[in-house]
Amino acid sequence: MYRSKDYLTEITKNETWPKCFSPANLNTLLDLLIGKQWLPSQITINRALTQLQFTRTDGGSARKDATEVRRKAQAQFDAACANAESLPLTPQELAEYAALSFVDLQRNYWAEDADFFRVRYNKAAKTFGYKIPPRPQVEEEIDESKEIKLTVAEYRSTPAQTVCRLLRNPAYRRAVERLVKAGSIALMLELLRGGLS
16 A cells, blocks of 8 residues: 655656645645555656646746746757867868768758758858858749639739749649630740640
């Protein structure tokens, strides 16, 4: 049979407990745990706290907790970046950077998970004059299954180069064909070639 002292060890280790600590809450929690005779563990304490839904006594809130988590994560990230920058550049790293094509360098540098690479490459840029690649242009993904509603004004305001690219999309091509068939626009080049299809 479990007693108060068996549960107190786990309660004092629990991260959530200090947020709702009070003598009255402690007695309520212990009464529940002793009554249920659950195995003393962190999972048990969390389960009991969830079931009891104590009001916070530390003056905090979920928003403050989230802010604190973000602050700690940012501090860890900054420390990792500082550590990565403090390491000396190796000849292998410099050879790797020099061997990368522009596209590969751009992809490696701007990838979401490329923090270490970016920090090390920035150090090489500062020290040896390597050029930081510009952020790649993200082209809109075209969903060919959707029907596109295209107005004359939208068509006429679209640059010719963009229209040429968009005409590769069958849905956009059908929308342009509808405008041509309705007599709303004329594609002179396409008409000279014998139509859009």
